[in-house]
Amino acid sequence: MTGNDGDLRQQKANALSLIRQQRLAEASDACRQICDAEPAIAENWFMLATVAGQLGQLDEALDGYNQVLHLNPEFSPAYINLGNLLFTQGKVREAESCYRKALALQADSVDALANLGKVLQSQGRFSEAEGYFRKALAIQPEHPDLYNELGMSLNGQGRPVEAADAFRRAITLQPDFHTASSNLLLTLNYSADFTPEQIFTEHRRWGKAVEACCMPDVDHSNSRDPERRLRVAYISPDFRDHSVACFFAPLLENHDAGAVETFCYSDVHQPDAVTQHLTGEADHWRSLVGRSNEQVADLVRADHIDILVDLAGHTARNRLPVFANRPAPVQVTWLGYPNTTGLSAMDYRLVDAWTDPEGAADGFYAESLVRLPDGFLCYQPLTTSLELTACPSLETGHVTFGSFNSFVKMTPAVFRTWAKLLHAVPGSRLLLKNYSLSDPDIRAQCRETFQSLGIGSERLELHAILPSKQAHLELYRRIDVALDTFPYNGTTTTCEALWMGIPVVTLAGEQHAGRVGVSLMNMLGLRQLIASDRDEYCMLAVALAADIDQRQQWRTSLRARMEDSSLCNGVEFAQKVESVYRETWIRWCMD
Numbered sequence: 001m002t003g004n005d006g007d008l009r010q011q012k013a014n015a016l017s018l019i020r021q022q023r024l025a026e027a028s029d030a031c032r033q034i035c036d037a038e039p040a041i042a043e044n045w046f047m048l049a050t051v052a053g054q055l056g057q058l059d060e061a062l063d064g065y066n067q068v069l070h071l072n073p074e075f076s077p078a079y080i081n082l083g084n085l086l087f088t089q090g091k092v093r094e095a096e097s098c099y100r101k102a103l104a105l106q107a108d109s110v111d112a113l114a115n116l117g118k119v120l121q122s123q124g125r126f127s128e129a130e131g132y133f134r135k136a137l138a139i140q141p142e143h144p145d146l147y148n149e150l151g152m153s154l155n156g157q158g159r160p161v162e163a164a165d166a167f168r169r170a171i172t173l174q175p176d177f178h179t180a181s182s183n184l185l186l187t188l189n190y191s192a193d194f195t196p197e198q199i200f201t202e203h204r205r206w207g208k209a210v211e212a213c214c215m216p217d218v219d220h221s222n223s224r225d226p227e228r229r230l231r232v233a234y235i236s237p238d239f240r241d242h243s244v245a246c247f248f249a250p251l252l253e254n255h256d257a258g259a260v261e262t263f264c265y266s267d268v269h270q271p272d273a274v275t276q277h278l279t280g281e282a283d284h285w286r287s288l289v290g291r292s293n294e295q296v297a298d299l300v301r302a303d304h305i306d307i308l309v310d311l312a313g314h315t316a317r318n319r320l321p322v323f324a325n326r327p328a329p330v331q332v333t334w335l336g337y338p339n340t341t342g343l344s345a346m347d348y349r350l351v352d353a354w355t356d357p358e359g360a361a362d363g364f365y366a367e368s369l370v371r372l373p374d375g376f377l378c379y380q381p382l383t384t385s386l387e388l389t390a391c392p393s394l395e396t397g398h399v400t401f402g403s404f405n406s407f408v409k410m411t412p413a414v415f416r417t418w419a420k421l422l423h424a425v426p427g428s429r430l431l432l433k434n435y436s437l438s439d440p441d442i443r444a445q446c447r448e449t450f451q452s453l454g455i456g457s458e459r460l461e462l463h464a465i466l467p468s469k470q471a472h473l474e475l476y477r478r479i480d481v482a483l484d485t486f487p488y489n490g491t492t493t494t495c496e497a498l499w500m501g502i503p504v505v506t507l508a509g510e511q512h513a514g515r516v517g518v519s520l521m522n523m524l525g526l527r528q529l530i531a532s533d534r535d536e537y538c539m540l541a542v543a544l545a546a547d548i549d550q551r552q553q554w555r556t557s558l559r560a561r562m563e564d565s566s567l568c569n570g571v572e573f574a575q576k577v578e579s580v581y582r583e584t585w586i587r588w589c590m591d
Helices: 003-020 024-037 042-054 058-071 076-088 092-105 110-122 126-139 144-156 160-173 178-188 196-212 243-254 273-281 293-302 320-324 360-364 412-424 440-452 469-478 492-499 516-523 534-546 548-563 570-590
Strands: 230-236 260-266 284-287 307-310 330-333 348-351 368-371 400-403 429-433 460-463 481-483 504-507
Touching: 003 024, 003 042, 024 042, 042 058, 042 076, 058 076, 076 092, 076 110, 092 110, 110 126, 110 144, 126 144, 126 440, 144 160, 144 178, 160 178, 178 196, 178 320, 196 320, 196 360, 230 243, 230 570, 243 273, 243 492, 243 570, 260 273, 260 293, 293 320, 307 320, 307 570, 330 570, 348 570, 400 412, 400 469, 412 429, 412 440, 412 534, 429 469, 440 460, 469 492, 481 492, 481 534, 492 504, 492 516, 492 548, 504 516, 504 534, 534 548
Parallel strands: 230 260, 230 307, 260 284, 307 330, 330 348, 348 368, 400 429, 400 481, 429 460, 481 504
Antiparallel strands: none
C-alpha cells in the first residue's frame, strides 16, 4: 500500500466519522477533497452527493448522483437517492423513472419498491402503489412505514376499513408512530362501520399516550392582563392553494389589528401565490419546515404566544404533539379536522350549534366546545372571476348529478343511494371528480360498482384532477344538482358548488363530519336541501331534477345569497372569533 493510498483511506474514514457526527459542512469539504483525489470512483461521488442532499444543496447533490451514474450506470442506490431528490422537487415522472431503473438492477430493493409506491400514490395511482407496498412487505413484513403507506393507498381506493387495519399494524410495530396514528384517526371518520364511541375512544387513547411522554408547561410567563392586545398564532401545513386557505384567509384578513397580533406558523414545503398572500396579511410569519416538534414548542414560548390555534387536527403533517407540551396558555383547534384531537391539553374546539347540537355531542370531545353563532365557517373562493351559466340540462336534455368529494367519502351506502337516484330520474347522468379517479383501476372499479347496481357506464362521467383551479370550477358548470357524501360531508366542494349556482343535497348525520352540510345550508337559509335519511335525500334530488325553473333561479341567485350571508362575511366572522379569544383569555387570566 502506498502512502497516498493510506492517506485517502484515512480521509474516507474521517469523512464517514464526520457524517456520523452530523458535522455535515466539514464532511462536505472532506468529500470534495476525496473526489478531487479520486475522480473516477463512483462511491466517492455518492458520498459527496448524499452529504450535499442532507445540507439542502440540491443542485450539487443532483450533479453528484449524475456523476455516480456516469461512472457506474448500475449503481442502484444512486438511482434511489436521485429519485428522492427529484420527488422533493415535484418532478414525479423523473423520480418514477429512477426508481424503476433501480428495481431493474435490484428487484428486491425495499427502498426502491417503497419509494416507487409513494411516487405512484402522489399521482393518484393508488391500486398500482398498493401492489408495490405489498411486494416490499413480503420482503420486510415488520416495516411500520410500509404499513402506513399501504393504508394511504387503501384509503385512496375507498377502502377505509382495510386502511384502518394497516395503520393499526404500523402502530403495533412502532407505538410512537405519530403519522400512522393520525392517519388511523382520520380514517375512522370515513366509515359508518365505526361508532362515535369507538372513534372517541381511539382519539383519547392516542391523546393520553402522547401526553404521557410530555412535560407540559404549567407556569406561563404571559402577562395576565385581560384587556391587552393578544398574541394569536395559527399552525398549519396548508397555508397554500388548499381548502383550508379558503376558510382561513377571511379570518386572517379581517382581524382587528388593535386587538390581535397575528403569527402564522407555516409548515408549507412548496410555497405558492396563496402562501405569498397570507404572508402579507400576517403580522409575523414563521416557517416550521425542518423544525422538530420540540423546537416548534420552544418557538411558541419565545414568541410569548397567548392563544395557539391548530388548523390541521389529525390531517397530514399536523403538529399536534406541539400542543401536548402546552407551550401557550390557551390552545384551540378549528377548521381542518372534523373531530376531537384527543388531547386534554387542547382547551377549546370551535364549532356551531348545527354541527354539534348541545347535549350528547359534548361527550365525544376532549376539548370544551365553543359554538360560534351563525356558523363555524367563513368562505372565500380562491378564484372569483368565473361567470355563472345556465343549467346544463337546458342544452344536454338530461339532468346531471355530480360530486367532487374525495373517493374515500363515497361509501357503498353512498353509491347505492346514488344508483337509486339515477334509476328514479330516467336518462340522468352522474359526474364524479376526485384525485383517485386518476387511477384506471379505480375508474373501472367505480363503473363495475354502478353496473352491479343496474347503472350502465354510459351514464357515468369520471374525471381526475384538472390542471388548474379555474378548470376545476368550470367543470361545475356541467352539473345540475350536486350530491353531498355521508357519513363524511364535503365542505369546500359544497361551497364551490353553491358558488357556481348549484343546489347541493346533503344528509344530516350524527357527528360533526356528517353535519357540516347542515351548517352550511342553515347559514344560507336553505334548510329545504337537508335530508334526514337516505329516502328523503333521493326525494329531494328527484324533485330538483324535475323543477328546471327552481334550478335556474338558484343558478342565478345562489352566489349573491352567499355573498350576503354570514358564510362570506369575513368582518363579522373575525369579530365572533376574536370575542371567543377574549373570553377564553379572560378565563385564563382569572384562573
